[in-house]
Amino acid sequence: MSLFSKILIYLISLILLLLLNIIEVESTDQKYSLETRYIEVPLDHFAATSSPKFFKLRYLINSKYHVRGGPVFVYTGNNGDISIFAQNTGFMFDIAPVFNALLVFIEHRYYGQSLPFGNASFSSPENLRYLSSTQALADFAFVIDYLTRSFYENVITHDTHPVVAFGGSYGGMLSAWLRMKYPYSVVGAISSSAPMFYFPGMTSCDLFYDKVTQVFEKFGRDQCVKTIKLGWDVIINLSKTKLGMDFISTTWKLCGRLKGPEDTETLLNWLGKIYVNIALTNYHYPTDLYTPLPAYPVKVFCDKLTTSYFNDTKGLIEHFGHALEVYTNYTGKRVCNNINSTNDDYTEFAYDYQQCTELTMPKCSTDADMFMTKPWDFEKYSMDCYKKFGVRALPPQWSQVTYGGKNLKYYSNIVFSNGMMDPYSCGGVTGNMSATVWAFNISDAPHHIDLRNSDVADNNYVLGARSFHIQAIKQWLNMA
Template identity: 25%
Template sequence: MAFQTCGMSLLCKVTLLFLFSLCALGEGRYKGFRKFDQVQAAGRRAAFEEQWFTQKLDHFNGADVREWKQRYFVNEAFYKPDGPVFLMIGGEGPANPAWMQDGTWLTYAKKLGALCLMLEHRFYGKSHPTADLSTDNLRFLSSRQALADLAHFRTVVAEARGLTKRKWVAFGGSYPGSLAAWFRLKYPHLVHASVATSAPVHAAVNFPEYLEVVWRSLASEDTECPLLVKKASDTLLERLKDPQTYDNITKDFNLCSKLQLQTEMDSAYLLETLAGSFMDVVQYNQDNREFEGAVGTNITIKVLCGVMGDASLGEPYARYAAVARLMMDTFSMKCVDANYTNYLRDMTNTSWDGPAAGGGRQWVYQTCTEFGFYQSTDSPNQPFGGFPLPYHVKQCADFYNVSAETLAEAVAQTNEYYGGYDIRTTRIVFPNGSIDPWHALGITQDITPDLPAVFIKGTAHCANMYPARSQDPLQLGLARDHIFVLLQLWLKQ
């Protein structure tokens, strides 16, 4: 999802997707080392002035006349009168204007003479439809409302700018990638084609496949690496059963407060927090987010496996702790807040100034009411333990009073509404990377010739969206070229 915005935990509640930018999905976990919601690309904001569009609060209730202002950006540098219109879809974090200055979609725009627009997602960034983030207000946060925002924006802007006869192409990565696909599916008269990068189009309450891909991705660097991670994780699990080890664990992982495990949620939160460093690094392995100001992108699978394979550091458990210290040093964190009570406090703060308002409270709400996406340890074919599905599901009840039954019904309705893997329309391309755990919920094989998949071996989440660089693997460059050829073909249809 995810996937994301920042409290002060090791996996600081990141707004990744949490993105900071447009490609996130730390999904479900909204904790992470990356402070994407706080990252801005230096000097880039001034280049593109933020603009505001009037939207309805509820597109599906004609009697509700309430309105709000949605943020968007425009780049007219490449536009030619007969060119298409490219619409970049914002996701579960602030829309980053760095995307208006760089990125593969702008390379395509320059070649095709496209006008480029980017619309921030409701309830994220500066796009605040309601006075606060109370659960009652969050009922207006959904992918369906977001698609209706896109449709109304496209209709009004097209009329105002004389673009009704131009062909519109939607772009998005991660959750916005799903929105790009669904925009074409649900509003085919408004969007001519879509590029749905790293898009998890199938909703699932339980998503243990995420950690299975993490295992395989670590093994692609060193077959021993995931085995060492599993040994370390198993050792930590055993030590957590003995309160006499808590002081040492507190010291080993530099926890912000003395470890106290009063409930199963406390231990699960700690274990997930520590596992998150591996999960996030795998998801974004060797990407090119430096252009938008992201830090820590030099930490790769190779780096983590190097630490885990360094016998001079001690047993695998000690190496696991060394990985945590490496992440803390990289992100200038003084300690690891692995206290579930603190997380609960942050996530139930409904103020726009709250510690989870950068996207954490909003995104987890969407997982509880639409998508699931919970990266549980329920599969034996992955390296971690201790944060099973019930741990994730209980957060829905704790944060929003959403029951397990309601969650399951909502996820089923999402797949019924959009089609899941069985999407049926035309002119959508689905790029995915083999390293990226999210490809397990995406389209990795052609559905039809008009719904092609581009499966890029050895690349991670949204890799094809980032600016090209000399060290990119050949297959990534070929994928970008293939997508451009498809756009050229479709724009002639």
């Protein structure tokens, strides 16, 4: 990028910030108000049958800023209730008045209220087999086709519907894949923090935990990483006796007491997920994407873990328990901590199934990072999937065959943005792939921060990313 281009982006970002600050005068409740709608979509988009089955897919819509003929901004829902993503994707609301846009957030099947078989959706492999990214993409295209016929039938020619897709994380993958697989549906896609290349054989398995460690080193300092590394052996050794397990269970306020090695392994996995989620959501202001968190939760966690002295293993466990409450009980309302994944936790269960069947992202840890040293074993992973879901993981080449792997040069009109302090950036698209498939890297930024609402403390890197998105959208809509 030339110096002139950088200066131009910077100036545009300052103007945008002033504009967005004016827009923010309206109340948050008004700004994020959404109407809930449902649409009947095919259970299986790819099977011809004499009696096709349908189910109700939820989508949310905001027409506050829409002017007849204006574009539609569609968020491709990912692994969770769509209302959560709508409330955490303020960028779309911020720019809607600029473009006179209609805002639509489409829920991913099997998440939130879009359950094909109701409460029985997760009861068997047979009912789960319609949960896939390919079916979800067809859902999105189906809804978009309905919306464009409803809003643009008499407004604009049928081959130029101004629909732009947005998505973050897995939703970012879906927004890009929607443009790649259904280019008729959307003119372009903003794909934030999308681990497009995070598949077996495409990204080294050790990079993810290495990036998490870098986040803790940068914001929590070296002593925090050393203490976390020390903690694994302390937990394992203490868990070898009933007294030790009881002490951890009580100190960490676990909902169920540890009873043996399997429970200890579950505890260790739970702890690792917390470290990852804190790193992913290390925003410079309080958030509630996964759970209520303070600003810079990595720093707050590490400060609680390392600022006072402990002289034995039990003291260390007490320090960990106190620090963990930054993530587990920041509001003080949680009675106990459930470390187990249960069938009642549909969101986690559904995404675990998807990771087994198509979204396998290899993770391994080494002596160089702050996690327990653990290799990646695809065969073991596949066997674990079979034990839990009755299905085996798809072969490693699935993503290459289905979505083209790293060969993106034949596609068009996609912006891939990545925060360089986002662990998933290790599998992201961080370089331009063609004349219209661009990458924008955001220094020092966590997970899809550019899709969040504007904040007075946003740095120039984040502002530059949003300005880049706006210019790309204008180009796609022939407004540039």
